[in-house]
Amino acid sequence: MSSLEEPASEGIFVLDTLADGAPGARQATMGHRVFRAIKQAIVRGQLVPGHPISEAELARQLGVSRQPVREAFIKLSEMGLVEIRPQRGTFVQLISRREVENARFIREAIEVAVARRAAEVANGESVRPLFALVEEQDACGDRPDQGRFLALDDALHRAIALLADCEHAWRVVEDLKVQMDRVRFLAISDATPVDTIVAQHRDMVTAIARNDPDAAADAVRTHMREILNSLPVVAASNRDVFVP
Template sequence: MDQIRINVSGNSTAQQVYNWLHGLILRGVLEPGARLSETEIAQQAGVSRQPVREAFIRLTATGLAEVRPQRGTFIGRISVKAVLSARLIREAVESDLIRMLSANAGTDVLNRLEQQLVAQRKASKAQDVETFITLDDQFHHDLAVAAGHGDVWDVLEGLKSQMNRLRHITARVFDHQKLIEQHEAIVESLHRGDGEAAEQAMRSHLREVLNDLPAITKAKPEFFTD
């Protein structure tokens, strides 16, 4: 498990512990159903149990952890409903954004997106899952910024924690090439200034999770809840 380094001049200790655990949960390092120990986490972080307890409370409030009476705190299972809701919201928002961008995507934007495709292919070839997912997020973030609505991406980011957990699982077992090809289709449509094609390419891309979800929930039923 990744180690944490507490920065005494940075955010509060509880915030840093929360950010650390939050990242481990989203990346699947801490799997659904795993038990969280205040004592063990505190020892690993080199802090008292109080900031760890505060981090646990925040994780529980966001649905990433759950308290089981007389048993302790456990990593929450992935909510299928939350995944589907986040996907629906993303499709509605990002389809509008890509159509807006298609009307005025400049050379600088297109060149940057092409460079990102190159980086995605490199990460896929190296089977570097963490880098690939980071690049995928960056791709969508940059599309929102280029459309003039980077703040919208920040809102989406706060809604899709359960979806991100699923992405880390699927990225380990499914071929990245299909996702890259979908990104390529989006960029090609932007090159042509074809808003309708760009929108359809984005919708197809964001609906891919609907194809992946049944197989993953069947293979790992213990990871999911309705």
């Protein structure tokens, strides 16, 4: 940050990712927990694209020193989520359609390969948790809590990667998909029907359960390309948060 007076962060947000009870919180370092909290706030739109964010204010809200927030800003800048402008401050990046489309292209290639392997090794016991996650998503209803619904979404994709013994592939996807996540958080309310997502997930899991790699790959491709349908709609209705 510059020596100039820092702009106030846009809005007040409440995050539970620093709490000891949060999943994985005890294992994570404080720096990682701060990074994860700020990243989540950006993905969820609690820190508004195009607006300044204050190192001092975020440190105060999170109850930490400024050092882990400063380190988080550097990581978030590398991910394309914030822009650090010398002598001006740090700003949340607008969403780039091009970056979203590039991330989707790479993610599809990885997840298709993972689904194929999962279909090759799946059995009745290993797919049971996958079906359970799909049903849990379905039970969220037509207007679900966005955070919970997308957490279940991620849990399903991670579970498929674990079934395929491809946990590292999921870690790559997790970093890659952050720009997609920003659109996904908008798309649930603006463009993509929840029942469409649930149906696509059910198709993926059913193909894996049937040990059909080709069908699993096709189901993942269909699912990964859904964002190409919703992205223009979301961008048109949220012009202020997208790169012109």
